[in-house]
Amino acid sequence: MSSRGFIVYLLSGFSLAVLSAILLSNHVHDEKNASLLLTSDGSGTQKVWPDLEPSWKLVLATVIGFLGSACGTVGGVGGGGIFVPMINLLLGFDTKSAAALSKCMIMGASASSVWYNLRVPHPTKEVPILDYDLALLFQPMLMLGITVGVAQSVVFPYWLITILIIILFIGTSSRSFFKGIEMWREETILKKEKANRRATLVNSLCEDKTVRIDTKWEPLIPKQEKSPIEILCLNLRWKRVLVLILVWVCFLLIQVIKNNVKACSEWYWVLFGLQFPVAFLVFGYEAVKLNKEHRKRVSTGNFEYICEASIEWTPMNLAFCALCGIVGGIVGGLLGSGGGFILGPLLLEIGVIPQVASATATFVMMFSSSLSVVEFFLLKRFPIPYALYLSLVSVLAGFWGQFFVRRLIAFLGRASIIVFILSGVIFASALTMGVVGIDKSIDMINNHEFMGFLGFCSSQ
Secondary structure (H helix, E strand, O other): OOHHHHHHHHHHHHHHHHHHHHHHHHHHHHOOOHHHHHOOOOOOOOOOOOOOOOOHHHHHHHHHHHHHHHHHHHHOOOOHHHHHHHHHHOOOOOHHHHHHHHHHHHHHHHHHHHHHHOOOOOOOOOOOOOOHHHHHHHHHHHHHHHHHHHHHHHHOOHHHHHHHHHHHHHHHHHHHHHHHHHHHHHHHHHHHHHHHHHHHHHHHHHHOOOOOOOOOOOOOOOOOOOOHHHHHHHHOOHHHHHHHHHHHHHHHHHHHHHHOOOOOOHHHHHHHHHHHHHHHHHHHHHHHHHHHHHHHHHHOOOOOOOOOOOOOOOHHHHHHHHHHHHHHHHHHHHHOOOOHHHHHHHHHHOOOOHHHHHHHHHHHHHHHHHHHHHHHHHOOOOOHHHHHHHHHHHHHHHHHHHHHHHHHHHHHOOOHHHHHHHHHHHHHHHHHHHHHHHHHHHHHHHOOOOOOOOOOOOOO
16 A cells, blocks of 8 residues: 555545545534433443452453553553453453543553663664654644544444544554565565575685685774663653653643633633644744754755665655644544554654664654543543552563564664564554444444544533
């Protein structure tokens, strides 16, 4: 599937789904019993918080959560599509509480993964493994999209959200899978070329009859190994980290104040609108910087990449990245994930190598998920014991997942493993979210619940 075909697939699928929802909503409003159906709000669920007690369900949820966190952080997607159904079906939490606990798990896994990646050198260059240019480009748009997605989750019917998620996840998982196959073939070719060079070198040495002293070959300038502290200092860029933290604090303050204001009041919309200039200011600054550097390099004939991405930073490409960041955030807000289901495949699509794509996507998700966790904590949306337990499981999973996969990549010499893991996690999320969403939609139909769009203000 080409990039153009993938975009056409998403646009056509989303358009048909939304159009069907609009037609269904209009049809229901024309019915005589529409007023009765409107009294049943499918989005409003009763709070259900089970006690944290040892059971086989808790053990199974722990295993699934550990594996999902390990694979999700390695792929750079978080794993919210697996966590929400698991917490809802196995542990018995209501949907909204499951989404809040899912954010806790994503935050724990991404934080431990970031800590692990900060102590890992870049595989090919003397630069940080975290691409701060891409983080500053996508983080504000992702966080803006999450707030918009949370608002849309109140308005959109549950069945429509399920269909949109299935369309998106199947498309991104398929695209990532074919990307992984392409990378696997390229790695195979490189391995064969290296093997042929070694064979040629051995043959030339065998034909040379000159007597040599049997000594180990050493390069003229041996590669200097860096200590863990030196690697950590190289990977940390404090000024850029502070900018990301500042954006995070601004969004948090706006959300906290907005939650204490009456829904749909004038101050509510003022605070909601303040998020846009904050996000576009940071994105615009980074976009202008990348565009200027790109034009300067092109004018001097230097085609070296500005950052890990191998695309041209033209206004059109920058606008496309902004759109993808917002869409990724909206999906995260609708689903209860960190937005990595869009960001991870997108970074691979624009030419970022898998190790850096995984580390950067996880780094950005740490900010977006932690923002939601703090907000949910202030709103008392999840029980503290369960949140601490599941977060601890995710912290351990995120660290050991990165450890084992990095060792596997070093042993096999194939970074495409990360891409296949990413594709597998997204596809598994499509299955779990699809099954749960279809089951709940059938129950709503049997209970004669309203299946159209809901009013934003009336649903608050």
